[in-house]
Amino acid sequence: MSDLRVAVLGVGVMGSYHAAALAERIAHARVTVVSDADGPRAERVARAVGARVEADPLAAIDAADVDAVVIASPGFAHEAQVLACLDRRIPVLCEKPLTLTADTAYRIVEREATLATPLVQLGFMRRFDAEYAALRSLVASGELGAPLLLHCVHRNPAQSDAFTSEMMMRDSVVHEADVARFLLDEEIVAVTVKRPRASREAPPGVSDPMLVLMETESGRLVDVEISGRSRVAYEVRTELVAEHGNAMIGLDGGPLVARTGGVRGRVQTAGFIERFATAYDTELQRWVRAARRGTVDGPGTWDGYAAVAVCAAGVEAVRTGARVPVELAPRPVRAAA
Numbered sequence: 001m002s003d004l005r006v007a008v009l010g011v012g013v014m015g016s017y018h019a020a021a022l023a024e025r026i027a028h029a030r031v032t033v034v035s036d037a038d039g040p041r042a043e044r045v046a047r048a049v050g051a052r053v054e055a056d057p058l059a060a061i062d063a064a065d066v067d068a069v070v071i072a073s074p075g076f077a078h079e080a081q082v083l084a085c086l087d088r089r090i091p092v093l094c095e096k097p098l099t100l101t102a103d104t105a106y107r108i109v110e111r112e113a114t115l116a117t118p119l120v121q122l123g124f125m126r127r128f129d130a131e132y133a134a135l136r137s138l139v140a141s142g143e144l145g146a147p148l149l150l151h152c153v154h155r156n157p158a159q160s161d162a163f164t165s166e167m168m169m170r171d172s173v174v175h176e177a178d179v180a181r182f183l184l185d186e187e188i189v190a191v192t193v194k195r196p197r198a199s200r201e202a203p204p205g206v207s208d209p210m211l212v213l214m215e216t217e218s219g220r221l222v223d224v225e226i227s228g229r230s231r232v233a234y235e236v237r238t239e240l241v242a243e244h245g246n247a248m249i250g251l252d253g254g255p256l257v258a259r260t261g262g263v264r265g266r267v268q269t270a271g272f273i274e275r276f277a278t279a280y281d282t283e284l285q286r287w288v289r290a291a292r293r294g295t296v297d298g299p300g301t302w303d304g305y306a307a308v309a310v311c312a313a314g315v316e317a318v319r320t321g322a323r324v325p326v327e328l329a330p331r332p333v334r335a336a337a
């Protein structure tokens with residue numbers, strides 16, 4: 001079978017990383033088309049990976065030399081681009097968040113359910129990270145007894161001023177919503193957000209950090225500390241508390257000594273690329289293998305929708321200070337092949 005010919009839409013931080021991975025490290029795939037709202041950036045990346053530029057992302061999806069699409073444009077652009085891939089019935093790896101609202105995400109779930117096979121994989125790369133996979137296996141083994149609580153820390157050392165409280169919810173907490181669903185295997189039914197005194201590193205009006213409390217169907221609690229501007233390093237930790245034990249991932253070995261200037265006992269990962277480099281490539285390789293068979297292999301539209309719905313409730317909870325229920329629409333049954 002010939003190599004999968006991939007269009008990459010959006011070649012900023014994430015898209016250019018995926019494009020380079022496809023060109024250099026991922027087997028059985030190559031980038032044929034690059035599209036980005038920033039023309040010179042598209043040209044630069046296309047040159048580096050040996051692809052051509054298509055200015056209009058929808059034309060890239062329709063191009064004859066494209067078998068599958070990686071969407072790494074900003075969240076607001078995902079809906080139209082994913083729907084166009086579904087119209088053409090080609091596999092897509094869409095970065096999180098699936099869309100910006102629960103309604104638009106659900107429309108994609110419904111549309112995809114009319115097709116014989118799933119075609120959309122979500123970029124929840126933590127599911128491909130060895131530590132998260134090990135924690136999930138440990139939970140599934142029953143060795144720790146029933147899970148009760150999940151404590152999550154998600155600290156970015158720095159973000160641009162565009163990273164408002166809403167963006168922190170939609171772009172960052174969305175990973176924690178997915179991790180909670182992945183590890184606990186149930187839906188989240190309500191979200192409450194507490195806003196402590198804001199860091200002076202945050203722009204006026206931005207609640208950074210925040211504490212997000214998610215409640216699951218069976219009554220488990222998931223707390224998330226989300227920070228956009230910790231000025232330390234990229235720290236992502238998850239601790240599961242169960243009836244007979246607990247387990248933590250995201251420690252970098254060594255005792256906690258000091259936390260400043262990127263150092264905590266030893267050098268920390270600077271950002272998400274460094275922390276999740278292997279997970280991104282594993283995710284992409286699995287997607288390529290599945291896409292060559294016309295399907296996907298990883299979190300899908302339902303996972304994307306559920307996480308968007310949780311974050312939409314989170315945005316509402318930030319605004320109102322209230323506990324906001326998450327009401328998921330019915331999960332559609334796929335039409336027979």
Ligand SMILES: NC(=O)c1ccc[n+]([C@@H]2O[C@H](COP(=O)([O-])OP(=O)(O)OC[C@H]3O[C@@H](n4cnc5c(N)ncnc54)[C@H](O)[C@@H]3O)[C@@H](O)[C@H]2O)c1
Nearest residue numbers: 010011012013014015036037038057072073075077095096
């Ligand atoms: N899974 C992860 O860990 C992870 C990490 C970073 C970003 N992301 C996601 O990847 C996506 C991109 O984030 P980023 O950090 O690379 O942002 P970025 O701003 O660095 O890059 C986005 C690029 O998209 C381009 N663009 C804007 N509108 C477009 C459109 N309609 N069609 C095509 N390109 C368009 C911009 O010019 C820019 O080059 C977002 O959905 C983000 O949430 C995921």
Ligand SMILES: O[C@H]1[C@H](O)[C@@H](O)[C@H](O)[C@@H](O)[C@H]1O
Nearest residue numbers: 096154156171172173175272
């Ligand atoms: O877009 C990024 C990305 O999704 C990272 O994985 C996450 O840790 C960051 O908080 C977010 O800003």
